[in-house]
Amino acid sequence: MSAAISKNGKLTRKDFAAGQDVRWCPGCGDYAILAAVQSVLPTLGLPKERFAVVSGIGCSSRFPYYMNTFGFHSIHGRAPAVATGLKLANPDLQVWIITGDGDALSIGGNHFIHAMRRNLDINILLFNNRIYGLTKGQYSPTSELGKKTKSTPYGSVDRPFMPLAVALGSQATFVARTIDVFGAHLKNTLKAAAAHKGTSFVEIYQNCNIFNNGAWLNVTDKSVRHENILYLEDGKPMVFGTQSPKGLRLNGAELEIVDAAEHADEILVHDAGRQDPTVAFLLTQLGSGIPRPIGIFRSVEAPTYDAGVMEQIQTAKQQQGEGSLKDLLYSTDSWVVS
Amino acid sequence: MSAAISKNGKLTRKDFAAGQDVRWCPGCGDYAILAAVQSVLPTLGLPKERFAVVSGIGCSSRFPYYMNTFGFHSIHGRAPAVATGLKLANPDLQVWIITGDGDALSIGGNHFIHAMRRNLDINILLFNNRIYGLTKGQYSPTSELGKKTKSTPYGSVDRPFMPLAVALGSQATFVARTIDVFGAHLKNTLKAAAAHKGTSFVEIYQNCNIFNNGAWLNVTDKSVRHENILYLEDGKPMVFGTQSPKGLRLNGAELEIVDAAEHADEILVHDAGRQDPTVAFLLTQLGSGIPRPIGIFRSVEAPTYDAGVMEQIQTAKQQQGEGSLKDLLYSTDSWVVS
Amino acid sequence: MESTVEDQGTVTKSVETLERVVIRFAGDSGDGIQLTGNQFTKTTAAAGNDLATFPDFPAEIRAPAGTLGGVSGFQIQFSSGDVFTPGDSPNVLVAMNPAALKVNLADLTPNGILIVNTDSFGKRDLQKADYGKNPLEDGSLSGYRTFRVSLTDLTLAALSDNPLPKKSKTRCKNFFALGMVYWLYSRPLKPTQDFIRTKFGDKADVLEANLTALKAGYAYCDANNTFQVHYEVPSATLTPGTYRNIDGNTAAAYGLIAAAQTLELPLFYGTYPITPASEILHELSKHKEFGVITFQAEDEIAGVCSAIGAAYGGSLAATGSSGPGIALKLEAIGLAVMTELPLVIIDVQRAGPSTGMPTKTEQGDLLQVLFGRNSDSPCVVLAAQSPSDCFTTAYEAALIATKHMVPVFVLSDGYLAFGSEPWRLPDLETLPGKPVKFHTDPATFAPYSHDPETLARPWAKAGTPGLEHRIGGLEKQEGSGKISYNPENHQKMVELRQAKVDRVALDLPPIEVFGPKNGKLLCVSWGSTFGAVRAGVGRCLKRGLDVAHIHLRNLSPFPSDLGEILRRYETILVPEMNMGHLRMLLRASFLIDVKGYSKIQGKPFRESEIAEKIEETLEVQS
Amino acid sequence: MESTVEDQGTVTKSVETLERVVIRFAGDSGDGIQLTGNQFTKTTAAAGNDLATFPDFPAEIRAPAGTLGGVSGFQIQFSSGDVFTPGDSPNVLVAMNPAALKVNLADLTPNGILIVNTDSFGKRDLQKADYGKNPLEDGSLSGYRTFRVSLTDLTLAALSDNPLPKKSKTRCKNFFALGMVYWLYSRPLKPTQDFIRTKFGDKADVLEANLTALKAGYAYCDANNTFQVHYEVPSATLTPGTYRNIDGNTAAAYGLIAAAQTLELPLFYGTYPITPASEILHELSKHKEFGVITFQAEDEIAGVCSAIGAAYGGSLAATGSSGPGIALKLEAIGLAVMTELPLVIIDVQRAGPSTGMPTKTEQGDLLQVLFGRNSDSPCVVLAAQSPSDCFTTAYEAALIATKHMVPVFVLSDGYLAFGSEPWRLPDLETLPGKPVKFHTDPATFAPYSHDPETLARPWAKAGTPGLEHRIGGLEKQEGSGKISYNPENHQKMVELRQAKVDRVALDLPPIEVFGPKNGKLLCVSWGSTFGAVRAGVGRCLKRGLDVAHIHLRNLSPFPSDLGEILRRYETILVPEMNMGHLRMLLRASFLIDVKGYSKIQGKPFRESEIAEKIEETLEVQS
Numbered sequence A, B: 001m002s003a004a005i006s007k008n009g010k011l012t013r014k015d016f017a018a019g020q021d022v023r024w025c026p027g028c029g030d031y032a033i034l035a036a037v038q039s040v041l042p043t044l045g046l047p048k049e050r051f052a053v054v055s056g057i058g059c060s061s062r063f064p065y066y067m068n069t070f071g072f073h074s075i076h077g078r079a080p081a082v083a084t085g086l087k088l089a090n091p092d093l094q095v096w097i098i099t100g101d102g103d104a105l106s107i108g109g110n111h112f113i114h115a116m117r118r119n120l121d122i123n124i125l126l127f128n129n130r131i132y133g134l135t136k137g138q139y140s141p142t143s144e145l146g147k148k149t150k151s152t153p154y155g156s157v158d159r160p161f162m163p164l165a166v167a168l169g170s171q172a173t174f175v176a177r178t179i180d181v182f183g184a185h186l187k188n189t190l191k192a193a194a195a196h197k198g199t200s201f202v203e204i205y206q207n208c209n210i211f212n213n214g215a216w217l218n219v220t221d222k223s224v225r226h227e228n229i230l231y232l233e234d235g236k237p238m239v240f241g242t243q244s245p246k247g248l249r250l251n252g253a254e255l256e257i258v259d260a261a262e263h264a265d266e267i268l269v270h271d272a273g274r275q276d277p278t279v280a281f282l283l284t285q286l287g288s289g290i291p292r293p294i295g296i297f298r299s300v301e302a303p304t305y306d307a308g309v310m311e312q313i314q315t316a317k318q319q320q321g322e323g324s325l326k327d328l329l330y331s332t333d334s335w336v337v338s
Numbered sequence C, D: 001m002e003s004t005v006e007d008q009g010t011v012t013k014s015v016e017t018l019e020r021v022v023i024r025f026a027g028d029s030g031d032g033i034q035l036t037g038n039q040f041t042k043t044t045a046a047a048g049n050d051l052a053t054f055p056d057f058p059a060e061i062r063a064p065a066g067t068l069g070g071v072s073g074f075q076i077q078f079s080s081g082d083v084f085t086p087g088d089s090p091n092v093l094v095a096m097n098p099a100a101l102k103v104n105l106a107d108l109t110p111n112g113i114l115i116v117n118t119d120s121f122g123k124r125d126l127q128k129a130d131y132g133k134n135p136l137e138d139g140s141l142s143g144y145r146t147f148r149v150s151l152t153d154l155t156l157a158a159l160s161d162n163p164l165p166k167k168s169k170t171r172c173k174n175f176f177a178l179g180m181v182y183w184l185y186s187r188p189l190k191p192t193q194d195f196i197r198t199k200f201g202d203k204a205d206v207l208e209a210n211l212t213a214l215k216a217g218y219a220y221c222d223a224n225n226t227f228q229v230h231y232e233v234p235s236a237t238l239t240p241g242t243y244r245n246i247d248g249n250t251a252a253a254y255g256l257i258a259a260a261q262t263l264e265l266p267l268f269y270g271t272y273p274i275t276p277a278s279e280i281l282h283e284l285s286k287h288k289e290f291g292v293i294t295f296q297a298e299d300e301i302a303g304v305c306s307a308i309g310a311a312y313g314g315s316l317a318a319t320g321s322s323g324p325g326i327a328l329k330l331e332a333i334g335l336a337v338m339t340e341l342p343l344v345i346i347d348v349q350r351a352g353p354s355t356g357m358p359t360k361t362e363q364g365d366l367l368q369v370l371f372g373r374n375s376d377s378p379c380v381v382l383a384a385q386s387p388s389d390c391f392t393t394a395y396e397a398a399l400i401a402t403k404h405m406v407p408v409f410v411l412s413d414g415y416l417a418f419g420s421e422p423w424r425l426p427d428l429e430t431l432p433g434k435p436v437k438f439h440t441d442p443a444t445f446a447p448y449s450h451d452p453e454t455l456a457r458p459w460a461k462a463g464t465p466g467l468e469h470r471i472g473g474l475e476k477q478e479g480s481g482k483i484s485y486n487p488e489n490h491q492k493m494v495e496l497r498q499a500k501v502d503r504v505a506l507d508l509p510p511i512e513v514f515g516p517k518n519g520k521l522l523c524v525s526w527g528s529t530f531g532a533v534r535a536g537v538g539r540c541l542k543r544g545l546d547v548a549h550i551h552l553r554n555l556s557p558f559p560s561d562l563g564e565i566l567r568r569y570e571t572i573l574v575p576e577m578n579m580g581h582l583r584m585l586l587r588a589s590f591l592i593d594v595k596g597y598s599k600i601q602g603k604p605f606r607e608s609e610i611a612e613k614i615e616e617t618l619e620v621q622s
């Protein structure tokens, strides 16, 4: 986002809460994410009218109704496309896309990868609950292999996507992961996403307590999470676990888990700004096992699509002057009949 | 493909040529690929009726008409979806998808990534000419940044996909690259693709001499190609260039180009079978520069979607017996009125 | 048939006989309303009544407890006569909380029976339901026979010996209420007792608690003067046969499976979940023992394309969705038209446009399925008239698709999908249709030649030796199937694709007219409005009005005798849950000034609305 | 206006005056036929004739040289009177090779002028064109005035001094041929000489070669007895003004740009390439100096969705495609209907169904754009009648969309998109419309309130302080815009969306009737059939037949006086390039037994076909 000056330095969380009743199931992880977004937005130094929230269809995609900003609850899978038009029409807007694992990666997969490729300056929050919530519990493209759901009573036979890997394979410039119940981490991640110029992609582990309760227990459950989570922090070694801390080290181009103390100097040091996406990609491959990295995997600068579009228009106007309809129509090929 | 016995050991290239006049522009790279496919298919030990060729829309997608096999020229971008139904309906078929950079990666991007994820046992040949041929020359998602075309007279402002990286980000099990004019390499790659169980993805650099002539000159031009191409061969070090051979070595998780002789032991040795996709991913990142790797980047075993589907059906039939309509309808909840 | 009431005790109240009753259970979505309704339905079906039911879910998965948005309802009409709909206005409303009362009270017939759980009318409860004053106290219930029952407390009291925690005990109150209603309508408890035993067999305390609550509800009425009378609804004179209760989506799934068996084809269903069509996928995915392949694709386009691929591979191929998903499939359905492959497309319509009101019903997709493709791209269109008819319609669609090599739409809607009714099971021996004969002979094979009778092109399964051939979306030369830009060939093929659809009319039986064979007014219905229109016309006929009814299962092509029949009446009235789709088609086809009656409110017509409209139309006319 | 013939030499042949001429240039796609045709067009336009042109491309990008599939054609009709179409049958055919002769000969009028390049009739050339015998020798050209010209050799001879290689010189033969035709119709060479100078300015040899070839062709006729006569077609009495030649796609692009200027909105065009609509994208992408944003999306769905997003952001938003792409956009267009955002959707129709014959024309999408969405989802539909009318239609569409906050379709087709005609440029001062006024006042803002006159909801540009609001595809409460499942509100909103479209009729001028104001037969056309029908009716009127013509630019809503006008004639005939779309709509709306005339061959009606059909219809009638 271009650094804009807030007209009103005193925005609070309340300013961002819309009147409409929130209609998620009691206990749904979406509530926590809503609260986090509502508390981060007022801190970004932009007046309220500069925010737009665009979504597709799904439980998660109800989000815009609960935000007192400009909001567009579009159709299933198409939020990135709608957001593209909106952002190009008004580049001053800070556009947030809210989407689900089905919305973004099933029906919306194509728009998702193209958003990454184009690097439009928008922020995409994918609420990954590994299930289709709104349609009451079919497996999604992030559901684990063998998942039994209403549509797969015998277990699914297709491997899940790793959303961050899909994003990196499509050249994402900002890729992060956080968790619904990790309030502070979530907020910091949202802030970093907002600050990034280009498409920021944040996967948020979200619990659907109705149709897929506990999908993320191994990273949210208090008794195990500190053992299982790898917090990615710039400049810090990739160490996880409290009992007997372990670290990640490179063995050729593969990651190895080693004792953190014993191999202290060999432990990889995180650097989200690395141009080459390979380490980030490596980390995404830890998607389903332990440790599970959270934080910012990658954050690099690249030209944004919207800036490119605007620049061409400005250049054209500068070089040719504002277009004149008269000149356009009454071209050199015209003739006069009198 | 299941190892089937050919009913007719004597199939030749001619058996695979359909009557319909080939209607590509004279000089188009598609001709060479057609010839290669027609000469590889008879060697695969399958009778002719076991082949099906499915395509979308584009110059490349005219392909099925020129093959005397079962063929389906479907609609733009949807070949993987059509092929999925066909393969599931008749798993004995060896299904080849022919697609273009627009067909597969623009409108068909979603089906493409899901095909990779599911690992259906099919073969996808993407004719990458970095342009929309059939619609007469708009830029495609593989066109280089700044590309001037009919639809981007001021140059494109979006970064191209690296097709192999998109595939790997979506968990492709077989990923290769070859070039229209490299007859032998092309044929060998096709054979390897056919032999792989699961989704085989082959990017074929193809010259569109009408709308994007010379797009691949730096790897096809006889005067430079031997300097620029890195041939990936299992068990061989990653060395390229004839004048002063260079090699690739790992520096942390990044690739470095070094003098091949000087650093002989440190040069990476290719292994397409590596489970971890990271080295393959690293190699895809060389997508636009020099050296340009060709050959099989990755080829690993994984359960296929079709096998999973068939297995569940067999198990269900074994455990429950062939379904009986009577039992299904006249369930325990029925009652008799007399 | 089970008809004794177990442990019934002494009945001392008076008994009245009724012909027809409509009951609505309503409560919070957590109150087990759907389960209660289903139990009452099964018991009533087993008691030999004709019946129809309709559940009304909240739009939210789990709306906040106690709010208006969270109210779940279940309505049943049962009778000793014919039942065509779940009924207009309930004679009995069971309201488990204030929100349920507020949402449903207006529908209750004047002087109807209202059972309310007084224990849920605390201050917070009233607030959540947006009640300023307590309706139990402000006289607003005076027009009804209100029974204030302390349902929660009575349930807890009955379960005082049970070790379950209070919260779990409270959950049993729906069985207490059900017991009361069973008493009121003299129904046996046994079917529900059996159900409870099967369902909670491994949880002894829960099992016991539910059984006790059910009996307690029954006994409460028996012992107490709550109700002065109770009622009997004698069994209906149903056609003999085996019956089961079925909803529309399950019926559609079964119809496809049955057709696949008849045609001796593997069934392939490629789809993407969407309300209210997902249950077809859920049901089909259970039946791998029939070799059914279900493919939950990445989107609707992939769903239908996979089905088209499967049809090329020789499967009975089907896809299904609701309106927005059907819109996405339209381009690909054009490919099926062009490649002349058999395909069944089920559209379970919902209220639109766009996302609309996904959980509500509508008939808004008729024109979309007829015309929503580029250029002339004709398909066959059938519509189901009742939940069980979804079976027959899906079955017939498969037969037509494979006979003529053409895509066939099956229109259902949210009302049919979730509604249920007793279904007299078909005699499996006499189901129509025969195994498909694929083309296998290379010598006689021309992929785009056409059978002179059916206008089908040969179905040559991909994989058949010697039949290698190419199909696709470009125009093809009749016969050879080569790509053709020949002008005359194109015109011929466009006409042929239409003629193929038109041929289906030759196989249709004559239209059955309900009521006088000619006269003043004819009501024409299609799809799920059948029940309300038939019942509404029935009422009017009883009152001696000059009105008749025909119902159209075939929307494309129309039956051949349709025009002739329409012309026998002075006025034609088409009630539709849309702005007049069939009306437009009839006007265009027959140049008759067809009147429309549009109800576009996300809910079906009431029988009385139809009857009133008929009266009004006849008055204007005379 | 330039009208002297530069370096013209002495003209000694006799001169005849003609009112109207149709010429077709045909050759291999490598022969420069389109360039030749365009040069002739410009020269003819500058000479003050009325004219219309139509290019006929091969379906392949570059079909093999010399084959039937590789033939490229360009037809022009020019006249001193009115011209409505590129003409039925050419009076002159220039055939550069045997394939071009074979494909086009049947169309040449009996005794028409045929110019053939005899140098391209070698054995191989004949084979490639599937000629068994040499048509130059077997008498098959006897019905025509055939001029056998050694075009290649003559060109080479003329260029003997030029240093270019032979192959390049050979390529100049199209200019030699053009020179001949210029001579034949007494046209000046200067416009083409200017063009050659501009185009090849930096390649002296090529420039010189082409100039020489052109002059040589002219001189050849002059010096030689090839033609006995040459012709003059006097200039037409065109309405005074500034003219330019324009094709339909360029005109549509300009129409959008002009509307954006009037409305003072930035123009956003989100699309995906497809034949025959891509050129709109190409043209718009050139005009960044107008602030035009073109977005080549990943597919059609993203194209239309991006436009919807841009509309929410306050742009004049448009998208365009052809039939199959429009089918893909239908779901999203429903979202535009539901969110009541302004959107222009251009559908350049092509022959279908499915992929069909992409390079051929058809009018098959009328019903698709009207009805191809789930549930009642009304849009405004306009159709352009000629290439230049694509400007006006796109312009009007933008005005309607922003005035009523509604999606508006513009129907064009392949024939209009590629065809061209002289266009009298509009007076920019008097273009209708005025700048859009966005809603800005928070105090009076209700996002789903509706203007009583236009029924538009307020357009509040995302980003406006104090107007934060949410829109989406779920049904909304009238006024507040909150999600609503209220039954009455839904019915109200469905009706309101239709009423909004219907309001457009209030602004329409009365229909202009061409011919008698009542009588026996009225032809009704829409879209690109305008020209053929107007010309056909014109011919019949000259012959004294009782026939009239009206043309409909507005298909949804219809103009209010349509029914009244239709009822003034005994018979109504609707010629359409489809199976009868408008016919069906008129029958349904007005209960009149409208007759249809369907030509579905990928090519437009001929004027003579219309005239014959009129005669036939009148005969049957009497």
Ligand SMILES: Cc1ncc(C[n+]2csc(CCOP(=O)(O)OP(=O)(O)O)c2C)c(N)n1
Pocket (backbone or CB within 6 Å): A057, A058, A059, A060, A061, A076, A099, A100, A101, A102, A103, A104, A127, A129, A131, A132, A133, A134, A135, A140, C272, C273, C274, C275, C300, C324, C325, C328
């Ligand atoms: C075109 C279309 N297809 C299907 C649907 C039905 N549908 C709505 S949301 C959804 C999936 C939701 O899953 P996800 O994106 O993971 O969101 P969640 O509800 O889990 O937050 C589906 C299939 C729809 N609304 N529109």
Ligand SMILES: Cc1ncc(C[n+]2csc(CCOP(=O)(O)OP(=O)(O)O)c2C)c(N)n1
Pocket (backbone or CB within 6 Å): B057, B058, B059, B060, B061, B076, B099, B100, B101, B102, B103, B104, B127, B129, B131, B132, B133, B134, B135, B140, D272, D273, D274, D275, D300, D324, D325, D328
């Ligand atoms: C739904 C739809 N949209 C657009 C088109 C137009 N179209 C046909 S092929 C094509 C792109 C072709 O590019 P590519 O896939 O790279 O194939 P190539 O012609 O270069 O081999 C497009 C846009 C179409 N046929 N259908």
Ligand code: SF4
Pocket (backbone or CB within 6 Å): A023, A024, A025, A027, A028, A029, A030, A059, A060, A129, A133, A134, A207, A208, A209, A210, A211, C061, C062
């Ligand atoms: S269904 Fe799941 S994701 Fe949806 S609101 Fe309920 S808990 Fe949340």
Ligand code: SF4
Pocket (backbone or CB within 6 Å): B023, B024, B025, B027, B028, B029, B030, B059, B060, B129, B133, B134, B207, B208, B209, B210, B211, D061, D062
């Ligand atoms: S346009 Fe390009 S890709 Fe298409 S056939 Fe011609 S050369 Fe080949």
Ligand SMILES: [Mg+2]
Pocket (backbone or CB within 6 Å): A058, A100, A101, A102, A127, A128, A129, A130, A131, A132, A133, A140
């Ligand atoms: Mg989800």
Ligand SMILES: [Mg+2]
Pocket (backbone or CB within 6 Å): B058, B100, B101, B102, B127, B128, B129, B130, B131, B132, B133, B140
């Ligand atoms: Mg291409």
